[in-house]
Amino acid sequence: xxxxxxxxxxxxxxxxxxxxxxRQFKKSPRMLVxxxxxxxxxxxxxxxxxxxxxLWCCNAGHNQPRIVQAIRDxxxxxxxxxxxxxxxxxxxELANRLIDIAPKGMEHVFxxxxxxxxxxxxxxxAIAYHRARGEGTRTRLIGRERGYHGVNFGGxxxxxxxxxxxxxxxxxxxxxxxxHTHLPGQNDFTKxxxxxxAHLADELERIVALHGPETxxxxxxxxxxxxxxxxxxxxxYLEKLREITTKxxxxxxxxxxxxxxxxxxxxxxxxxxxxxxxxxTLAKGxxxxxxxxxxxLATGAVHEAFMEGPEHVIELFHGYTYSxxxxxxxxxxxxxxxxxxxxxFERAADMAPYWQEAVHSLRDCRHVIDIRNMGLIAGxxxxxxxxxxxxxxxxxxxxxxxxxxxxxxTGDIIAMSPPLIIEKTHVDQLITxxxxxxxxxx
Ligand SMILES: Cc1ncc(COP(=O)(O)O)c(C=O)c1O
Numbered sequence: 001x002x003x004x005x006x007x008x009x010x011x012x013x014x015x016x017x018x019x020x021x022x023r024q025f026k027k028s029p030r031m032l033v034x035x036x037x038x039x040x041x042x043x044x045x046x047x048x049x050x051x052x053x054x055l056w057c058c059n060a061g062h063n064q065p066r067i068v069q070a071i072r073d074x075x076x077x078x079x080x081x082x083x084x085x086x087x088x089x090x091x092x093e094l095a096n097r098l099i100d101i102a103p104k105g106m107e108h109v110f111x112x113x114x115x116x117x118x119x120x121x122x123x124x125x126a127i128a129y130h131r132a133r134g135e136g137t138r139t140r141l142i143g144r145e146r147g148y149h150g151v152n153f154g155g156x157x158x159x160x161x162x163x164x165x166x167x168x169x170x171x172x173x174x175x176x177x178x179x180h181t182h183l184p185g186q187n188d189f190t191k192x193x194x195x196x197x198a199h200l201a202d203e204l205e206r207i208v209a210l211h212g213p214e215t216x217x218x219x220x221x222x223x224x225x226x227x228x229x230x231x232x233x234x235x236x237y238l239e240k241l242r243e244i245t246t247k248x249x250x251x252x253x254x255x256x257x258x259x260x261x262x263x264x265x266x267x268x269x270x271x272x273x274x275x276x277x278x279x280x281t282l283a284k285g286x287x288x289x290x291x292x293x294x295x296x297l298a299t300g301a302v303h304e305a306f307m308e309g310p311e312h313v314i315e316l317f318h319g320y321t322y323s324x325x326x327x328x329x330x331x332x333x334x335x336x337x338x339x340x341x342x343x344x345f346e347r348a349a350d351m352a353p354y355w356q357e358a359v360h361s362l363r364d365c366r367h368v369i370d371i372r373n374m375g376l377i378a379g380x381x382x383x384x385x386x387x388x389x390x391x392x393x394x395x396x397x398x399x400x401x402x403x404x405x406x407x408x409x410t411g412d413i414i415a416m417s418p419p420l421i422i423e424k425t426h427v428d429q430l431i432t433x434x435x436x437x438x439x440x441x442x
Contacts, residue, residue, distance in 0.1 A: 030401060035062035038419060038426055040406065048401065051430050052408045053419045056226060056258045057289030060338045061419040067288055070334035074327045083111075083323040091324030094332050098282075098295065101336070103270035106280060108303040110316075111323040112294035115257035115283035116150025119220070121296045122279045123154045124318055126218035126251045132305045135249075138217040139174055142207060142250075146180035148227035149220060149255055149281075158220050161228060176207050178221070182231050188370045189363055190232070191356050197234030201241045213248035218279075223269035226258040229413030230372050230379025238275045251278040251302070257294070261285030262339060262420050264375035265349030272375075278302055288335045293328040344420040348376045354424055358431045359416070365438040367392060376422070380414040380434075385442075392441060399437045405430055 012026040031043035038061055040048045053059055081088040095109040112118045123141055130138035143158025156165050157172035179200050187194035223238060225231040245252045254277040259269035266272035283294035306315040339345060352375050359378040360371050370381040385392045393409035400407050408415045
């Protein structure tokens with residue numbers, strides 16, 4: 001009988017896997033072969049409940065029939081169209097659809113293929129915006145400690161996750177960082193937004209005073225920091241950042257690659273927190289994770305700054321071969337249809353209180369030192385094993401997978417962000433299994 005290489009690959013060596021301990025994985029691989037709704041099926045035929053929506057991206061669940069059909073149909077109509085000096089209708093339709101649901105003030109869409117590219121695009125737009133307005137000295141970028149903005153050079157420069165930076169040389173110069181917002185001992189086990197920490201936004205005034213506002217182009221933050229292990233913004237913090245950036249003519253970029261498309265129980269974090277940024281970066285939930293696609297949303301004011309000069313001249317020397325790809329556009333439109341027709345953002349908001357109580361019920365479990373949550377996101381922080389950081393949480397991940405649930409760990413923090421179609425019985429299964437895992441954990 002012929003070997004089914006899709007199910008049982010006979011050589012794992014060639015694929016250099018991303019963000020993976022390759023040698024460890026290849027000794028004991030975890031292989032997913034199909035998926036539907038809330039579940040994956042593994043190569044050994046087990047069902048695994050998806051507690052992280054793929055990688056914070058499959059918000060409508062797996063193999064959503066509308067999205068699958070849209071991709072099939074589009075592949076047979078227009079497979080590819082050049083993105084430069086040419087157009088196709090779906091990319092324009094999608095942009096309009098995005099603006100319809102985007103936070104107030106967002107009027108234009110620039111397409112990319114990933115969150116990392118959205119970040120690079122937003123940083124470049126910010127610098128070019130100031131130059132277009134005759135303020136070419138504004139080139140400095142401000143990120144935040146523990147921030148994650150993808151893996152390209154701009155993103156790791158403004159990002160603040162140490163291991164993602166330290167191997168890669170000098171990165172961009174002219175970058176500074178705000179302090180992160182995690183305050184152990186002050187906000188532990190907070191449900192939703194913590195009380196303490198708004199003052200940390202005042203650090204921006206110090207950075208502005210140090211360099212001079214005329215040198216600073218933009219501040220970029222994740223409204224809820226996801227990859228570092230779920231840090232919810234303290235009450236008043238984002239508002240303060242907006243106030244200080246506006247005062248000094250600095251653009252505010254919200255990286256909504258995770259928080260966009262219902263994850264917080266609202267379309268976008270900007271809407272949830274009622275703070276209006278100048279640029280928003282998107283990816284992941286834009287196509288339900290099915291086809292790579294990202295986007296940057298820009299205000300009318302940012303866009304208008306570029307629309308000067310002779311009309312035959314390209315206004316922004318930037319773009320990707322696959323910007324607004326027809327099949328990705330079709331997938332994204334079907335995804336937006338699904339979110340709207342199935343009421344998934346509202347569903348996430350309705351489920352959030354149940355989710356909150358469920359995750360906080362793990363407070364008394366062994367090793368748990370903090371729990372944080374908002375919308376359908378949760379972070380459960382474990383006491384690290386002395387001298388062996390990350391090991392305890394990674395063991396929890398492996399045990400959880402054996403017991404049929406998929407979680408994610410970062411450092412010693414368990415992060416969960418299930419598809420927005422999750423039912424209460426799934427929440428119960430995730431929590432009961434996690435309790436067992438934590439009880440057995442060394
Ligand atoms: C906030 C944020 N920005 C950017 C990215 C990078 O996205 P991608 O992996 O699609 O490049 C991520 C990915 O997790 C993210 O969480």
